[in-house]
Amino acid sequence: MNTQKFTQKSLEAVQSAQSSAIEHKNTQIEQQHLLYGLITQQDGLIPQMLVKMNVSVNSLLNDTEREIKALPYGSSNGQVYIAGDLNMVLEEAERMAQNMKDDFVSVEHIFMALVNSPNEALKRLFKKHNITKDEFMKQLKAIRGNARVTSENPEDTYDVLNKYGYDLVERARSK
Secondary structure: OOHHHEOHHHHHHHHHHHHHHHHOOOOEEOHHHHHHHHHOOOOOHHHHHHHHOOOOHHHHHHHHHHHHHOOOOOOOOOOOEEOHHHHHHHHHHHHHHHHOOOOOEOHHHHHHHHHHOOOHHHHHHHHHOOOOHHHHHHHHHHHHOOOOOOOOOHHHHOOHHHHHOOOHHHHHHHO
């Protein structure tokens, strides 16, 4: 895993996962921790996409926290290791970025990899919240279009019209 090829938001998610594991005294960073890191990002792409997929982010967050609390814990002494299935997900995210001709591994690559190769806990969460690869890809296409990830901050360029533009027709109707 080459973290120099990760976007800032991707690195933040991984760091948040590590902090969550340490906070809960888990000895391994699991997929649940990474999902938590992705869905708690302020102004993050994944929470926005989940809303567009009609997923209650708060409900998913509560369920993810419950799964984290159910993990084995002990004395980690501040040292945590990446679980094998999480490492596979991060490697898969790198491959996805390459296949999509992206220069960096972004949060959408990581989330897609989690959806493609979830552990048992994430399988339950995704099923409960109706999170599917097809729906995620549909929303990603709507937000990202054909844009490539060529910088460390690609999320700032997604859905720019909705972020900074005005729907003049809608404004006229409301007056």
